[in-house]
Amino acid sequence: MEALLKPSKTNPRGIPEAPFIEKVENILKNPEADFDRTMKAFQDRLQQYKYMELSKKQQLGNLKVKIPDIEKNLEVISHIKERKAEGKDEDADELEEEEENVIETNYEVNDTLYTRAKINVDTLNSVYLWLGAEVMLEYPLDEAVHLLEERLKNNKESLKIVKEDLEFLKENITTMEVNTARLYNWDVERRKNLRLAEEKTKNLKISN
Template sequence: MSLENKINNASTSTTTETIESLPVEERMKRRNILKAQVLENVEHYLTEKKKILDDVQEEERDNFRRYKLLETSALQQKAKIDESILDYQKSIDSLKMLVEQKEKKSNSVLVTYKLDENLFSNAVIDEMDRVCIWLGANVMVEYKLEEAQSLLTKHLANIEQTNEETDEELDFLRDQITTTEVNLANLYNYGVLLRKKSDGKHLTQQNSTH
């Protein structure tokens, strides 16, 4: 499941069931994002896998690029989640204000609302028993204040859980990026060592011919 789908599901779901979160490695594995293998002993790895150095270097470069792309995508989704959390918190605060005004038996309340970026307007609310909430997919439903407050609070909890999971996945990806960078360094150093050995043998052969 993509991070974007997780955001949409969290923000539109009305279920009261709590889905137990899988460990981050299991979640990533299900999306075919595997943990990077640590290449400490390059010579042993090449012998065991029957591979040549150039091929393994290219594989690790591909892995590095993939992890970086996934990290970029996750960061973008993280920004969307943060924005959603802020929107929900503002909506819940507005509902709390309406509930307080209703309890005070206020006849009306003056509010400022956003029409567009940097464009706001004032409105007088004289009906504080019900509100309309966008549920997504161009669907708006009318709720009693208390029902709306409960619904948005549940949605916010779901999104915050998604936010925590996204943080875990970002940490996972960054760990794999670091591992892959170390692997590339080890492969490069092993290549340098091979060239030095090859140059040394070549020099020895030249000296033996003189």
């Protein structure tokens, strides 16, 4: 049984491909001794796939939150940089220039509370970025853009990989569910035939 479930193929992340059982009788040479052990091995592999699927779905959910957040941050910084560039090219007097380079925006205080802020674009040369694990660092605008673009690229690559893994796991879960059902149904039919054979033998003895 160990040889049967030993992966002959894996996907690029090392997830094993499930074997497909065409004929149950080919793997159960001694059904009375091997059935329970074989069924348990199949069920264990199925649960392993489902556990990996759950983990991948959690990763997918996290990435679907992270990617829009990064894209939104890039949009904000790009808008700031555009306004700074526009301010440098503006020929209006200082008061008008100052007014044109102030951005009014809403920002989140907590999950349900927002407030308004005024940002002087001319004096804004850096931003603070959350790096995770309650760590925040200040970055110049250009460095922040570079960092966010790298993170966006990496997260999009991770999203592609997670989707591929989920599709692979879905196929192998289906294969193992089919294997388990075939194994169970085969054993039910085997026991039924044995019972019928025993009853037939018993009836013949009674008739004699």
